[in-house]
Amino acid sequence: MDHAKNSNSKIRTAAHWGIYEIENGTDGSLSIRGAAEDADPSPIGLHMASDALKQVRVAKPSIRKSWLEQGPGANPHMRGREPFVEVEWDVALDLLAAEFLRIRTSFGNEAIFGGSYGWASAGRFHHAQSQVHRFLNLMGGYVSHVDNYSLAAGRVILPHAVASTEILLDQHTSFDVMADNTTLFVTFGGVPVKNAQMSPGGAGRHRVIAGMKAMEKAGTRFINISPVSDNMPVESEWLAIRPNTDVALMLALAHVLEAEGLADLTFLNSHCVGYNRFRPYLLGETDGIAKTPAWAALICGIDADRIASLAREMAANRTMINVSWSLQRAVHGEQPFWMTVTLAAMLGQIGLAGGGFGIGYGALNSVGHDNVRLKFGAFPQGPNPVTTFIPVARITDMLLNPGEGFTYNGKAYSYPDIRLVYWAGGNPFHHHQDLNRLLKAWQKPETIVVNEPYWTPTAKLADIVLPITTPLERNDIASAGGEDLIVAMKKVEEPFGQSRNDFDIFEDLAGRFSIDFSEGLNEDGWLRRIYAVSRENASAKGIAMPDFDEFWETGLFDLGSEAKPVVMLEAFRMAPDANPVPTPSGRIEIFSETIDGFSLADCLGHPTWFEPPEWLGATGLTGEQLHMISDQPVRRLHSQLDASPHSRGGKVEGREPIHISPVDAQARGIADGDLVEVFNTRGRLISAAVVSEAMMPGVLRLSTGAWFDMDRDRQIERHGNPNALTLDVPASSLSQGCSAQTCLVEIRRLGDGQAVRVEAFDIPSFAFSARSGDGEY
Structure with missing residues (x-):
């Protein structure tokens, strides 16, 4: 199923942000456009094959110099500061296998954290999170996380009130x-x-805009x-x-309904x-x-x-x-x-x-559509023998405070003592809050391993970086709950450098422990198995899907004809x-x-207004503080493809822009396009001002996802990542969710000559190790 050499074929691929058609030119270049079926395609994916992204690719297995020379735990404060050494695959995997053996023997599997929170690939097989979790489960288990940064507080409270988010979002x-x-x-x-x-x-x-326009x-x-x-x-x-005051407004609306008999x-x-x-x-x-x-x-x-x-x-x-x-x-x-x-x-x-x-x-394209809900097959992760977990947004607390207790959904737990972190398909130095605090916690593990196509902030701060293929470099199948198109994602270009699929890496690594990771199946075999499960589930709903070979040849199966109007909780x-x-x-x-x-002081038995620890109504404010909201960006998904021309095209002076009201800008002598410093007690960052009538006075907006670019000598983030400033405390002792939107800051115009160069898209330096005279491994 190698389509990389079909120079004139038009084929499809998929990403979280949409379905795309790809043509291979005779000169080897790729032309990408939105799929004909999508009347409103997202532009995010149009630059997936750009040279700008190739410039930040990880080319070979890379190991931090101190870790390679002195062993696990060497100079953790130098993560992100010292060169890497590029090695051959067998060297990297032998070293990683030895480290797994050491950790498991000395500390047990509860010393391994399988982070891997992130969207990774749209494919159901080459899904990094599933791949690494399957490997870790087969190795005896790992400390996992529950919930997600996007919806953690909601995911915990709603089952108590009405139903799970999964049930509600589906209907x-x-x-x-x-x-x-x-x-x-x-x-x-x-x-x-x-x-x-x-x-x-x-x-x-993409039908949200059309749906809203139809309502209008x-x-x-x-x-x-x-x-x-x-x-x-x-x-x-x-x-x-x-x-952070919506609950007060909702309570007042409810008071009127009650008081007026409505x-x-x-x-x-x-x-x-x-x-x-x-x-x-x-x-x-x-x-x-x-x-x-x-x-x-x-x-x-x-x-x-x-x-x-x-x-x-x-x-x-x-x-x-x-x-x-x-x-x-x-x-x-x-x-x-x-x-x-x-x-x-x-x-x-x-x-x-x-x-x-x-x-x-x-929140998602699928919410509010009438598409049939089909459970699609997936790469099985298997059971995790380790029951220890953390709420996803508490990784810094876990690393800094092993053994400390916490509550989650009414039960008491404690943080494990983590020695090895394995991350695949995510970027905690995007998702997490108070990244300066995370930087300190990141020095605690003895080994940090990252599977990654690009030199993201997390990759630069790792000990072992393994280069991974992108969706354009492999075959897969895309399907999302509530969406209408099932897509054959066909390989259109060869892997960059020495990049390998996660599956092949874990199969190779598992073989060093005589563990059967692949069950005797290759990529084609797994795609056929996953598709067969999906086809059987579809048949149970009266939907006839073609056999695999026909699906792969046509490249698309459309569930749209099965759509029926939906009314939530009608039954x-x-x-x-x-x-x-x-x-x-x-x-x-x-x-x-x-x-x-549960007797929680910060989450009572009914909806309640609690005053936030940081908000515009707090006593003692000087008038200089503004409330910074950190929303999702327009030009990327989280931090994905931030190095692409499309994402860079939305930056000002190479930095993620911060939106400010004319009233607040004038009071601070800030003009549109000015470089600004945004700061609080947690950190400082440089951004560029966009003066906008869309902002209410007192509020700033700095979208997330700019690759974290910390100048650790000057103690300032250079690229405009709001999580250099956000608050890293639990939403409550019920959910332990993230609290990024509770954040007061100050802002000032940056003086002439005070700006520092953005280095977010610079790849790290490389060096040969003193352990080898000829520089080869």
Whole structure:
């Protein structure tokens, strides 16, 4: 199945951000364009084969000089500061096998952390996370993580309130149903279609913008409650809200519904439990503070009369309430999701066509589509013999504080003592918060191994870097839950340098321990097995998929004809006893006896307003602090392909730009395009200002994903990575999720001559080791 030499063939591949057609030119060049099936293709993938990306590729297995010369644990403070030595594959794998043997023998498998959090490839087989976890499981197990940076607080709270995020995201009311029925769409955090460019496993037809436009044409009115106004693809009323105060506003809306007799008591009594326990808090009977519009206005900055009128409008219309994932990436991030469900329950429209709630319209391309949900085959990871885990956003705490206790979802655990970290398919120096703190923690492990195509920040900070192929250099199959296109991802170019597939590396490494990693199958065999599982699952749903050879020849299977309108929780509404939600009561839990029983000070038994540790309403602010939000970027997925021409084209002076309101810019003498220093007690970074009316005063926006570029001598990040400044504390002791959106900073214009050169896309230096006279291994 080698298509690299078919010089004139048009074939397809897939990435998380879409399906693409590729032509091989006679001169060996590749031409990439969006697939004909996709009317709104993302431009992110058009530069996947660019020379700029090849310039930052890892060419050969590379080992940090001190680690190679002196052994594991040597000079960990020199990670990212000293040269690498390029070695042959057998040398690298022999050294890595010896290190695995040492760690397992001396410390046990609980000393191995298999990080590998990230989107990696859209392919179901060459999926780095599955590959490395399968290998580590076969080796006796590893310390794993639970949840994700995107949705951790929501993932933990929602099963207590209504259902898991997996269940809810699979059955979000479809855009066609909302176009026919929704008259008011109220969204907390907008509908950021830049996020909807992608789906895990590959976005098919991009339809979020079309879906929203159809609603607009049908007469749906939109209200955007957000610190920014440019996160909506349709005309909307903008209610500018202070970051981290949405729960106060939601409580005030709920207070109006209760006080004016607009709450649907019939639905609350028949389909919910605990409203009688929540109502006294809402009215102020338990804490002496009635959650009125006047109370909320002082917190969130929205006029009290507008709050009251909005509550009445929501009750008078078929209303869909949407909440962005960004709201729960904050201290007390569980509360806005729980309160969204509660507010929708009070309106009584859950399960009605066009009403109820959504937890992320615009978060993924698949949310809100009517595509059939088909469980596609995957590369099996197998069971993990090690039960120890951490919440995903607590990696720094784990490395710095082995043995320290933490709570997660009501149970007590402790952090393991990690000696070896293996990362494949991710970039913690993008995802994590307070990266200066992570840099310190990163010195704790004795060995850090990274499988990576590019010299990312994480690769530069590793001890052993193994060069990996990109999706263009191998065959695979792309399929995403809720998407409509299944794609044969065909190899179109030869691997760069000595790059190898993760599968081949782990098969080779496992062979050194007499472990059967491949089960006797090669790439073609595994693709056929994975496809056969998918075909069987499709048949059970009455869907006839072609055999593998026909699929591979045509390159595409379209599930779009199986689409049917979806109304979330419709069956539950019609017959709650026959179709209960998966909570302990089988009902929507506005008060949770389970959570109340955990006795957590920072997550009570019902939705609650907690004052954040950093916010614009805090006492003692000097007036210089601004609230920085760090959203997803427009021109890449997380940090993927940041070195591409498309991503670089959105930078200003080579740095990720920071958006600032005209009011705040003028007060600080900052003009559009100026280089600026953004800082707080956690760190400093250099960015470039974009003065924008879309920003409410008091708020800055610096998108994530600029490759972390820390000048460790000057202690300043040069490229504009907001996680040099963000807060690394748990959302709460319930979820331990990340709190990136709770972040105050200051900003000033950078003086002439104060800028330092960006080195994010420089590859590291290389040296030969003193262990070998001829420089060869």
